[in-house]
Amino acid sequence: xxxxxxxxxAVSWLTVLPIPRRFTxxxxxRQVGGRVIAAVPVVGALLAVVxxxxxxxxxxxxxxxxxxxxxxxxxLGLLTRGMHLDGLADTADGLGCYGPPERVAxxxxxxTVGPFGVATLVVVAALExxxxxxxxxxxxxxxLGLAIGTxxxxxxxxxxxxxxxxxxxxxxxxxxxxQRTSIALWTVTAVAVAALIGGYGRTGYASGAPDGGSLLRxxxxxxxxxxxxxGFTRHCGRRMGGLSGDVLGAVIELGxxxxxxxxxx
Numbered sequence: 001x002x003x004x005x006x007x008x009x010a011v012s013w014l015t016v017l018p019i020p021r022r023f024t025x026x027x028x029x030r031q032v033g034g035r036v037i038a039a040v041p042v043v044g045a046l047l048a049v050v051x052x053x054x055x056x057x058x059x060x061x062x063x064x065x066x067x068x069x070x071x072x073x074x075x076l077g078l079l080t081r082g083m084h085l086d087g088l089a090d091t092a093d094g095l096g097c098y099g100p101p102e103r104v105a106x107x108x109x110x111x112t113v114g115p116f117g118v119a120t121l122v123v124v125a126a127l128e129x130x131x132x133x134x135x136x137x138x139x140x141x142x143x144l145g146l147a148i149g150t151x152x153x154x155x156x157x158x159x160x161x162x163x164x165x166x167x168x169x170x171x172x173x174x175x176x177x178x179q180r181t182s183i184a185l186w187t188v189t190a191v192a193v194a195a196l197i198g199g200y201g202r203t204g205y206a207s208g209a210p211d212g213g214s215l216l217r218x219x220x221x222x223x224x225x226x227x228x229x230x231g232f233t234r235h236c237g238r239r240m241g242g243l244s245g246d247v248l249g250a251v252i253e254l255g256x257x258x259x260x261x262x263x264x265x
Contacts, residue, residue, distance in 0.1 A: 006035035010043050015079050017046075033171075034178030037159045041186050044152025048145030051076055055136040055144055069133030073125060076148070087249020088124060089117030094240060101241030105166060108246055124257045131260025142197045143218070143263050150190045150222050151255030154229040155248045156182055163233065164242045171245030187226060194218040198263065221262025225255050 008023035013036060026032045054075050058068045077085055094108040096116030107114070113121075135144040159179045165172040198218020229251045236247050 003035075003039070006032075006039045007042050010036045010039040011046065014040065014043050014083070015047070016081055017079070028174060030174055030178060033174030034159075037156055037175045037179055038182040038186075040155045041149060041152045041190070044149040045145075047076060047079060047152075048148040050079065051132075051148055052141045052145040055132060056141055059136050059139070065133030065137045066129060067133075068136045069129035069131070072132040072136070072144075073128050084249035084252045085121060085125075087246035088253045089113045089121050090246040091236065091250035092120035093117040094246075095236070101166070101239070104240045105244075108240075108244065124253050127257040127261060128253075131257070131264055134264050135260070140263075146194060146197050146218070147256055147259035147263060150194060150225070151252050151259055153186045153190045153222075154226065154251040154255035156186050157226055157229045158233045158243060158248050158251050160230075163237050166240045166242030166244045172243055172248075175245075175248070176243045190222050190226070191219050194222045217265065218263065221259055224262065225258040228258060229255060 005023055005026065008019050009026055009032065011017055012019040012024040051072050055068060055072050058071060063071075090108045090113075093110075093114040093116050094104040096114070097103060097107045131147065132144060135141075135147075156179050159175050159177065160183055161177055161180045163176050165176040167173060195215045195218060198214050198221075232254070233243060233247060233251060237243055240247070
């Protein structure tokens with residue numbers, strides 16, 4: 001599968017954006033799944049542009065920062081069909097229950113949202129709302145997009161070679177355990193882009209000169225987010241007997257929240 005086609009399939013799988021069928025008619029096997037996951041950060045960059053433009057447009061109104069944050073979260077939820085939020089809630093409910101991996105799988109597949117899922121959604125959504133609203137009021141569009149784009153690298157890390165899918169079918173079976181070289185490539189890229197964008201910080205945008213402290217903070221935030229993803233997915237793999245597509249959605253939402261908190265500090 002050529003890279004452009006892999007990106008097209010990734011966009012069709014992970015967003016509501018229309019893609020011509022001739023670009024997405026590849027059979028859903030692990031080879032295709034691996035190429036699609038490797039292209040997920042590109043989809044993240046696309047979503048980052050849309051969200052940053054939405055925030056920029058809303059900043060021209062009299063809307064308070066909290067409302068802008070809510071609307072940006074809503075835009076991302078609509079563009080991704082709410083899949084990542086659903087995965088976050090299911091993952092939280094699964095980790096919050098007692099019992100063996102079979103019990104965790106049953107809870108995650110129940111189709112209902114329990115107390116752990118609701119609480120996790122509220123906390124993560126609140127962090128994202130405050131983060132997007134704060135970066136918008138400070139006109140830090142590049143950093144707003146950075147949080148969204150780099151969080152998608154977490155999905156690549158989650159699908160690393162040492163993990164295995166929790167079920168023999170479903171999205172996890174197509175993608176988990178397929179990534180190796182792409183992890184290093186996207187990690188280096190994410191840290192470099194974070195240093196470049198974050199180096200200007202809230203003061204650098206006004207002065208036009210990069211700030212060393214902001215540069216270091218942005219790069220460290222990416223490293224912390226990816227390290228959390230590694231540890232979190234390792235725990236999920238042990239607790240669930242492997243990873244599912246829900247966990248991938250969870251690490252994307254958690255990664256976005258971590259990035260926003262780090263950029264606001």
